[in-house]
Amino acid sequence: MNDKGGRRAHYRYLWSIGATVAALALLNYGIATVMVIDEKQSRQKGMMPHSLLMPKQKGAMTKTPHKEQRTSDAPYPGRQLASAVQADKLVLHKTTSAKSFGMKEKIARAATVVNGTKSTETTEKQSGTRKKIADNAKTTTKTTDADNNNKNATTERKVNVISGHEGAPNLKHSALEQVRPLDYYMDLSRKEGHDKERILQLLQKNAKIRHLSDATYQELPSWTEVTSLYGSEPRLMGTDQCAAFKAGKEEDLAEKWLGVAGMFNTGTNLLADTLKMNCVLHKKQKKYGNKYSGVRAQMTYGKHTPPKDEQFRMSHIIPGQKNIDPRQELPVVMVRDxxxxxxxxxxxxxxxxxxxxxxxxxxxxxxxxxxxxxxxxxxxxxxxxxxxxxxxxxxxxxxxxxxxxxxxxxxxxxxxxxxxxxxxxxxxxxxxxxxxxxxxxxxxxxxxxxxxxxxxxxxxxxxxxxxxxxxxxxxxxxxxxxYFDLKDYPHVFIRFEDLLYFPDQVVTHICECAGGKLKLGNLLPVRIPSQSTKQSHKSRVVGGSKLQHTGYLDAIIKYGRPxxxxxxxxxxxxxxxxxxxxxxxxxxxxxxxxxxxxxxxxxxx
Known part of the structure; x- marks a missing residue:
């Protein structure tokens, strides 16, 4: 019995020691948590964290700040001020807060040690620090009121100078530019005789671009420059071959396809994106469902591949396209200056x-x-x-x-x-x-x-x-x-520049030539993707690809300049x-x- 009682007493002794250690650990953890919470609240209020006001005790537990706290201008908890720059960035708390902790002298002493100044200069440093922070955080955002047609109102914000979209990712460089509604530049072009109204209409109605910067407006070509290069009307080549492609019974149109072809770097991706957004072969869609618009991004034998003869086109089929007859496709061949x-x-x-x-x-x-x-x-x-x-x-x-x-x-x-x-x-x-x-x-x-x-x-x-x-x-x-010499294979040539500057006529012509119609009936203007995809091939053979962005606004500027x-x-x-x-x-x-x-x-x- 004595041995059993001794063991029980020993267990009770060990349990009391463990409970005491656990209680001390929990208390220490609670103190550390309160310090971290207090420090975070103090920084949000622009005051000195209490962990910096309190003298660092030997063996005291400190908690590493979170990532967002590490990126702040204030030093870590418990770390001494190391430089005058850190001291300048530190915003001291109010005097009343310092008094409540009885640490006013310690604050002045810390500032004196770091900056080599007297405690009386603390107030001046506070005001100087606040001024620096206010200057750094100063923004010049002015909202534009488009409803009351205030043409002189401007918005200074970070914009994409190339794309003209507010908040769009900048592909080349960003700057603080004056951004105005397109209506402002439309009036400016009329008054000053800049001859850019037609270009602005393309951006506004076809590409749905609503704002431009002053720098981008200066880069836009005039309509006279465009017509001097490409004429005042689009070249719709291959109209005589449309009837041959649509020949046959009415129900045969459900088996037709519209495909894109062209040499490298001729805008085939922009054409494919535009046709998919605006054109539909309604006979095919009626028979096979809305899933099939009839518009394909490339021909069955490849969009960059030369057409050769019929035997080649029938045998050279890219993967996944074996169920499509090349003779039922109308190639829209893109050409470029x-x-x-x-x-x-x-x-x-x-x-x-x-x-x-x-x-x-x-x-x-x-x-x-x-x-x-x-x-x-x-x-x-x-x-x-x-x-x-x-x-x-x-x-x-x-x-x-x-x-x-x-x-x-x-x-x-x-x-x-x-x-x-x-x-x-x-x-x-x-x-x-x-x-x-x-x-x-x-x-x-x-x-x-x-x-x-x-x-x-x-x-x-x-x-x-x-x-x-x-x-x-x-x-x-x-x-x-x-392609030009093909006599038994209907095809249509489209200039890349005509797609840029005459999209309504070009897309309508292509769609009707293949037996289709615009998705919105006969409503114009057609939609042009403001950001089109471009393939950059990884392999040595035309094959695997990654996507790059090529802006419509970029192209409007680039190809309109002689x-x-x-x-x-x-x-x-x-x-x-x-x-x-x-x-x-x-x-x-x-x-x-x-x-x-x-x-x-x-x-x-």
Whole structure:
């Protein structure tokens, strides 16, 4: 019994010790929690946290602040003030609060130790600190009242200068710009004679853009500039082939499709997005349900693939499209000003490859490169690279896929490191603007013998074959000539620029040609996506892709400026392009050639 009683007493003793330890731990935790809560409330009120007012006790428990507290300007709890900057950022609590804790002298003493000043300067520092914080937090937001047509009211806020949308993510740069309603700029254009009303109507009615910044308005082209490049009406090419496509019984229209085609960098994604938003083949939808609008983003054999012959189109079917008959599809072929297209190929060359002797970070970099510069001639000679003479028989096509690079291009750099298919952008400030290079090159007239040399041949890798061309200009000619010469396969050509500046006429024409109608009946205007997707292919073969954003407003500005049409091209490049561009295609598409090197005025066509 004595042993049993002794064990019980021992257990009671151990239990009392454990209970005491637990109680002390709980009390300590409660004190620490109260300190953290008090500290958070004090900071929200702009007062000195009590944990800083209280002297740090040896062995006292402190709790690490949360992430949002760590990012505040005040130091951590219990940490001594380390610099005058931290002291300036610290907002001292009110004198009454300091008195309630009896710590007024400690506050003054801490400020004196850090700043080397007397305690009497504390009040001055408080006022100075408040002023700094007020200045930093000052905003200049003024709301615009569009209902009372107050044209002088402005809104200063962070906006996307490129897209023109309030609060939109900035793709290039953001700045504090004056943002005004489009109606303000509409009146301004009429009064000042800026001739931008038609452009503003496109942005307002078709793209549903409501506000612009002053800087963006200055960048907008005038309607006169647009019509000088592309005419006052759209070129609706292929109207005569619409009847052939819709021929047959009425119920046959339910089996028709509308597909998009075009070379790289011609705006095929913008066209596909626009057609899906506005057009529907109602006969197909009536038979198969609302799920099928009849509009497809690409042809069954691929939108970038040349059409070749019927046997090829029937056998070369992309995955997932085997149930669609290519003969029941109407190709809407996008074409773009070849001079603008050449510039875009330098940025996104997809699965096309040609020699470029210098990297973009080099001042001697030249693209579009149709005719070699003096520096490129030296590099070509050093590499023992001989140009191909015009008329020399070359292999037009190989059935196997070729992944060969340019003559001496660094493969890893050309592939773009981990992101193949796109150039690495040059470091900031290392590459001069293209016009500097253009001005440095001679403007002498090239002889026929010099023009007969093709120094930069191109090959394009498709899914299961490779095409070869003398140059980028020949690639443009060969690709569109193949569609142009098709006589037994109805198709429609659409200029990218017409889709930008004449969307109502273009979309209505395409939709009716395929036997469809606008989704909203005959209501106009059609909707244009303000942000369209663009594919940037990852693989060497046209295939896997990621999405990039290309703004409608960006395109309106870029393609309406005549001054940027020949950007990056030397006088010899322009002569080469004029010499080899297919005249029949250029006339059919309505694009003019480059001006003569000795003529400052661009010839009209």
């Amino acid at each position: 070849p001079f603008r297209w050449l510039q875009s190929m330098c940025v996104n060359y997809y699965s096309s490859h040609w020699p470029r002797p210098y990297r973009p970070s080099d001042k001697r970099y030249h693209c579009p490169n149709l005719y070699p510069t003096e520096e490129e001639k030296k590099k070509l000679w050093f590499r023992r690279y001989e140009p191909i003479l015009d008329g020399t028989p070359i292999v037009k096509e190989k059935n196997e896929v070729s992944h060969s690079e340019g003559v001496f291009m660094d493969k890893q750099f050309r592939m773009g490191g981990k992101k193949p298919g796109k150039w690495i952008g040059p470091p900031q400030g290392t590459t001069p603007p293209p016009e500097i290079l253009v001005n440095q090159e001679p403007t002498t007239l090239l002889t026929d013998s010099e023009l007969s040399n093709h120094s930069f041949p191109v090959h394009v890798v498709y899914a299961n074959f490779t095409r070869y061309h003398y140059s980028l200009v020949h690639l443009f000619n060969d690709w569109y000539r193949e 001054a940027t049409r020949f950007r990056g091209m030397t006088s010899h490049d322009l002569q080469y392009a004029n010499h080899y561009l297919d005249e029949e295609l250029m006339e059919h598409f309505g694009y003019g050639l480059a001006p003569h090197p000795q003529s400052p005025v661009q010839p009209k066509t």
